[in-house]
Amino acid sequence: xxxxxxxxxxxxxxxxxxxxxxxxxxxxVVVVIGPSGSGKSTLCRAINRLEPIESGTITIAGEQLxxxxxxxxxxxxxxxMVFQSFNLFSHKTILENVSLxxxxxxxAKPAAAKARAMELLERVGVEHQAEKYPAQLSGGQQQRxxxxxxxxxxxxxxxxxxxxxxxxxxxxxxxLDVMTQLAKSGMTMVVVTHEMGFxxxxxxxxxxxxxxxxxxxxxxxxxxxxxxxxxxxDFLSKILAH
Ligand SMILES: Nc1ncnc2c1ncn2[C@@H]1O[C@H](COP(=O)(O)OP(=O)(O)O)[C@@H](O)[C@H]1O
Ligand SMILES: [Mg+2]
Numbered sequence: 001x002x003x004x005x006x007x008x009x010x011x012x013x014x015x016x017x018x019x020x021x022x023x024x025x026x027x028x029v030v031v032v033i034g035p036s037g038s039g040k041s042t043l044c045r046a047i048n049r050l051e052p053i054e055s056g057t058i059t060i061a062g063e064q065l066x067x068x069x070x071x072x073x074x075x076x077x078x079x080x081m082v083f084q085s086f087n088l089f090s091h092k093t094i095l096e097n098v099s100l101x102x103x104x105x106x107x108a109k110p111a112a113a114k115a116r117a118m119e120l121l122e123r124v125g126v127e128h129q130a131e132k133y134p135a136q137l138s139g140g141q142q143q144r145x146x147x148x149x150x151x152x153x154x155x156x157x158x159x160x161x162x163x164x165x166x167x168x169x170x171x172x173x174x175x176l177d178v179m180t181q182l183a184k185s186g187m188t189m190v191v192v193t194h195e196m197g198f199x200x201x202x203x204x205x206x207x208x209x210x211x212x213x214x215x216x217x218x219x220x221x222x223x224x225x226x227x228x229x230x231x232x233x234d235f236l237s238k239i240l241a242h
Pocket of ligand 2: 042162
């Protein structure tokens, strides 16, 4: 579903993505972990073409990412992305936030888009907040709305970049639960997270990045119990110690 081949990118002198090769199959959930600054967000942004790459190829569902124009807009709509910050439209209701993309980009009929938006809000458990504005919701609720908004575009792949990092601790699980359900439903997902419980529970594969490179790739079970590289061992000892 997502194939990266020999992808390279620099920010000035910094080699931020080094010969990245990664294949995510349909229905697969890949969790990307690694120290801060290792290139995880840049990788997500490259998959969505928010960040140009210098060499290599990225294909989504067999199609190479176009450089720009309409084809790029269409492909981007196939890739849902949920960030750390929710980025909901503050002056629109929750329901409008979720139904807007389908009507504007997918040319859905307003009534159909609204009905579908309500279904999705139910799925993420915030249907009673439909007529409220984002600021009236908790962070966990807002992030669940952000997930619903992405799903409304019927993406083929969902990217999550540290979706729970900005949340108060008591709200993390409600978001991870929605993501776990989504994973079970067969969605193809790439998830950058420090939530090791989620990785163990939901990931088919863990990819460990360090200094712009994929250092290790394994099943969660193998990765957590038997990391191979010294960098992964070091990272896990720090993150599992607290
Ligand atoms: N727009 C940018 N310009 C210059 N350097 C950047 C930019 N975005 C990220 N970087 C640098 O690239 C490296 C990788 O960043 P990032 O992909 O955000 O890492 P991660 O998400 O793993 O923390 C970091 O050293 C960061 O400072
Ligand atoms: Mg990041």
